[in-house]
Amino acid sequence: MHTPPAPPARTVISPDNVQIATYEFGDPDAPTVLAVHGFASSALANFHATGWIRDLVREGYHVIAIDQRGHGQSDKPHSSDAYSMDLLVTDVLTVLDTFMLDEVDYVGYSLGARVGWHAARFMPTRINRAVFGGIPDGDPLTRFRVDEALAFVREGTPVTDVLTGAYLKMAGAIRDNDLEALIALVEGMRDGPQPHAANAPEQRVLFATGSEDRILEASRALAEATPRAAFFEIPGRNHFNAPTSRAFRDAAIKFLGLPGSD
16 A cells, blocks of 8 residues: 555644644544654654554554644744643643544654653543653753754854754754744753653553664663553664654554554
């Protein structure tokens, strides 16, 4: 089966009046997978271009993929107040309510996995199973220098911090990214709730992290602290190219099992 063409985005309005772009694939009467992308990516880049949606639809799933606020075709506020974890989770809830979905399986990568962790806790009866790719414990962007990033975007001041420069280079290479919005997201989520053993979801969860990803052992430890978790090490992949791995897709689809099964 060829990759299905991407449909036009459908807009969902969150309670704080932020527009969230959504993309729907497959039979609406089939079991649904909600796909939520990583930082500085988008629904289509993370899941459509990489074959995830093609393979999920082929297996009989209905897929809703969203552009998280600050990304893709969704609104991109420049205020850090627009990017708390509560608001990101509320966006997920709003999508489920708008599409009248009582229960979904959840696939998230990186930031999308972090949002999924808290969404699973907040909506235990609506998220059945979850795949969390590239998720460590703690806050992975505590070292990100918001001041240097803003000075670079607004004034062209060179960035001296290596990590901050790497994230800005990665984000700036993706078409339509709004760097100031992404910087606001980092600032807004700082010091917010983080995944750890004390707030682990009760659902069945597959953790998956690349063998070349620096967060591999932290992700494995988080899986060991989660009551109903399995772990898959994505061979030969780092944090940025793991979503393109066929082995990762195959492991996720096997974990989800037959559509509608528990």
